[in-house]
Amino acid sequence: MLPAITDRRSIRKYRDTPVKRQMVEEILRAGMLAPSSKNRQPWRFIVAEGRAKAQSLAAMERGLEREKKQPLLPQSAQHLEAARHTLRIMEQAPVVIFVVNPLGIGMNRSLTVEERVYELCNAQSIGAALENMSLTAFDLGLGSLWICDTYFAQEELMGWLGAEGELAAAMAVGYAAESPQARPRKKLEDAVEWRI
Numbered sequence: 001m002l003p004a005i006t007d008r009r010s011i012r013k014y015r016d017t018p019v020k021r022q023m024v025e026e027i028l029r030a031g032m033l034a035p036s037s038k039n040r041q042p043w044r045f046i047v048a049e050g051r052a053k054a055q056s057l058a059a060m061e062r063g064l065e066r067e068k069k070q071p072l073l074p075q076s077a078q079h080l081e082a083a084r085h086t087l088r089i090m091e092q093a094p095v096v097i098f099v100v101n102p103l104g105i106g107m108n109r110s111l112t113v114e115e116r117v118y119e120l121c122n123a124q125s126i127g128a129a130l131e132n133m134s135l136t137a138f139d140l141g142l143g144s145l146w147i148c149d150t151y152f153a154q155e156e157l158m159g160w161l162g163a164e165g166e167l168a169a170a171m172a173v174g175y176a177a178e179s180p181q182a183r184p185r186k187k188l189e190d191a192v193e194w195r196i
């Protein structure tokens, strides 16, 4: 198996060493080489560093504060504290890449069955891009963290990003300051069923 697949870990502690732009571009190129449903390539990447990153995280902070009083995700309130921890990680990482789905229909209305299929296919395509990105970061000697806690602050972050569509995820990138153990995985026999 590819070492990037077996040895990659989610990194939640970063050194403050800057990451060269060419390396970030290599990660983005790998993301853009991912397969996508009907080759729609439903992604736009906004790379935030320095002052821009601080502004984006201030928007996320506002979202997490608002979420306490007027939750968009009331049934996920127990994960709000973990989202705050994710925000601290994003503050530490030198680079945060926001991944926007420009074709995202949004959360303000229910979807037709066809729209749901379209959304599922686009979400899988974006997932493929993020996976390529995290494996490439590993290959370049960098750590990364795939982040969806941004959903708590979807409106505030989209306001800051000023982009069309929907924020799908973010990825923190930087030089790792930790070497986490592998997190447990299901056993093959618990996840796979062979039918002959």
Ligand SMILES: Cc1cc2nc3c(=O)[nH]c(=O)nc-3n(C[C@H](O)[C@H](O)[C@H](O)COP(=O)(O)O)c2cc1C
Pocket: 008, 009, 010, 011, 012, 086, 145, 146, 147, 148, 149, 150, 182, 183
């Ligand atoms: C779609 C997705 C969203 C995630 N969101 C977060 C997040 O918001 N915060 C966080 O700390 N980790 C997040 N993670 C990382 C997972 O917790 C991690 O991948 C999992 O625990 C397995 O650990 P490993 O990546 O080290 O193998 C996310 C991972 C995925 C794939």
